[in-house]
Amino acid sequence: MRKIVVLVGFLMSIVIGTAQEKSNSQDFDDNYVHTVFFWMKDPTNEAANKKFEVSLRKFLDHSKYAKTQFIGRPPKASREVVDDSFTYSLVLSFESAAAQELYQKEEAHLLFIEESQELWDRVIVYDAMGI
Template identity: 35%
Template sequence: MQRSNRRKFLGTAAALCAGTAAAAMPLPAAAKKYPVVHHVFFWLKNPGSKEDRDKLVAGVKTLAKIKTVRELHVGVVASTEKREVVDNSWAVSELMFFSDLEGQAAYQTDPIHLEFIKNCEHLWEKVIVYDAVAV
């Protein structure tokens, strides 16, 4: 019984230390330097097609050439624990950082972005965008 309580105490103490450290961490470097975040999630028309997913990933990566895009991260669904709050129904995501709202607006009409849409929109069924400004 005493060992069980000690393990619980050590586990709780470790969790509290980790939580305190995470709360004290500064914003990621990209968010500090580039406070406007553009996060896009794509659902494929053919969700089981690795070929379509790879084409979309390649297309998204071309967006890094746009002058106002400061950083770009392209992702696919991670094999993490299935929980009620986790949405893993999408196929590809893009996470972009911009210096300001004007840069994000310029991205929307940039010829590279428009070409990406023209070349890849046949691959996706649904797109959801989340735009945010770091606080």
């Protein structure tokens, strides 16, 4: 569990940096952060990974609620506290918990799940509200 917390903190710092660097993206909103880890059924299957990535990007391009977004793959772990067992990570920010609830029900999100759920073996979600 500690490994995941460290990883989430690291990914959030990347998202903040990435959001600040991209002039065409909105500012990172720390009101509500939604972090998702995916473990693919066959992480070495490039065709399945490509299908997942295309579906995920299509979904995010059409999401009405996610303010900032980061899609990542784990680097090779360099320290014992780093969990690199997942295949993909997704970090999104929202203006509020209410916006995140609307995102859960939006057509683009539901279509992504329908298109891609057969590809993953496990999904874990960590949501956090800014303090």
